[in-house]
Amino acid sequence: MFMNQTQSFWRRLWIPSRRKWLLGIPMGGFAAVAVGALSLSAFHGAINATNANAFCYSCHIGMDTIVEEYQQSIHFNNETGVQAQCADCHVPKEFFPKMLVKIRATKDIYHQLKGTVNLENFEQLRVHQAEVVFNTMKNRDSKECKNCHNPQQWNISMQSIRARNHHDPAAWQENNETCVDCHLGVAHKKPAIY
Numbered sequence: 565m566f567m568n569q570t571q572s573f574w575r576r577l578w579i580p581s582r583r584k585w586l587l588g589i590p591m592g593g594f595a596a597v598a599v600g601a602l603s604l605s606a607f608h609g610a611i612n613a614t615n616a617n618a619f620c621y622s623c624h625i626g627m628d629t630i631v632e633e634y635q636q637s638i639h640f641n642n643e644t645g646v647q648a649q650c651a652d653c654h655v656p657k658e659f660f661p662k663m664l665v666k667i668r669a670t671k672d673i674y675h676q677l678k679g680t681v682n683l684e685n686f687e688q689l690r691v692h693q694a695e696v697v698f699n700t701m702k703n704r705d706s707k708e709c710k711n712c713h714n715p716q717q718w719n720i721s722m723q724s725i726r727a728r729n730h731h732d733p734a735a736w737q738e739n740n741e742t743c744v745d746c747h748l749g750v751a752h753k754k755p756a757i758y
């Protein structure tokens with residue numbers, strides 16, 4: 565798959581070494597980045613860089629099929645040219661929830677280096693991953709979806725009949741429903757459990 569310079573920069577950082585003792589090097593690199601990030605402007609830069617698609621691609625390409633699926637979805641490629649990036653859906657915009665996601669995601673560095681997820685076992689592991697993501701989004705009342713699709717602002721008369729029949733925020737509230745209850749598989753294959 566084609567990668568630009570930033571993507572290959574991030575990717576090189578993770579390449580797990582065959583020799584156990586070399587594992588310390590990427591970890592050490594990470595500690596260095598963390599120390600550097602203590603200066604405030606660098607901190608902002610680092611947080612923005614870790615929100616870019618290139619950063620997510622650096623691990624998820626080759627590990628699973630998530631990026632390829634995303635690139636075939638309407639959120640990557642549509643007639644308007646408005647694109648939802650990985651972080652638009654998976655990382656909150658507000659400071660504290662965003663930091664919580666970042667801190668939680670440091671576990672992924674460990675799993676990346678260990679090679680926990682790979683193309684052979686992904687189809688099994690993704691069922692659980694999808695559940696984790698679903699629960700997160702459900703608990704946030706699909707806040708990240710609504711950053712772009714605001715039900716207070718959408719023009720329902722322009723929507724399909726099927727959509728109109730299901731797009732009643734008062735009914736959602738009554739049934740404790742939110743966007744992801746009806747819309748999974750908007751950027752990746754729909755999880756097998758639903």
Ligand code: HEC
Pocket residue numbers: 578614615616619620621622623624650651654655671672673675676680681693696697
């Ligand atoms: C350092 C490598 C690495 C990077 C960079 C990375 N991921 Fe991951 N990601 C992983 C690994 C490994 C897993 C599986 C971890 C597990 O099963 O607990 C994972 C799992 C996930 C999951 C499944 C839910 C979960 O928390 O387990 C989501 C969603 C996700 N990543 C999104 C992203 C997004 C969005 C980005 C970019 C902002 C990103 N990842 C960047 C390695 C990475």
Ligand code: HEC
Pocket residue numbers: 620621624630631634639648649650651652653654690691693694695697698701744747748749750751752753754755
């Ligand atoms: C339009 C919103 C959206 C975008 C953009 C998006 N995702 Fe997701 N992602 C979801 C939703 C919703 C789920 C929950 C399960 C599902 O629908 O597949 C999910 C699930 C996942 C999972 C769990 C595995 C699975 O099969 O469900 C991973 C890993 C993940 N996303 C990573 C990423 C990465 C990496 C990117 C960018 C390449 C990305 N996502 C872009 C909405 C999005």
Ligand code: HEC
Pocket residue numbers: 638639642643644646647648649652653701706708709710711712713743744747750
């Ligand atoms: C960064 C903005 C953005 C975010 C975040 C976002 N979307 Fe979208 N969504 C879009 C755009 C742009 C389109 C394509 C509109 C078009 O061209 O018709 C779209 C299309 C859709 C469609 C129509 C699909 C189709 O086949 O026509 C659904 C359903 C949808 N989004 C649901 C969601 C859900 C659920 C989430 C949260 C998990 C989400 N979106 C997050 C921007 C976004």
Ligand code: HEC
Pocket residue numbers: 706709710713715722723724726727730731736741742743744745746747
């Ligand atoms: C009770 C189920 C339900 C809920 C909750 C729901 N939707 Fe939908 N939505 C639908 C159905 C059904 C369609 C029509 C899909 C089709 O025809 O394939 C649709 C269509 C759409 C479309 C495409 C518009 C069109 O004209 O077809 C978008 C965008 C969308 N939904 C976004 C959202 C967002 C964002 C939320 C949360 C704020 C949401 N939906 C909540 C059921 C729901």
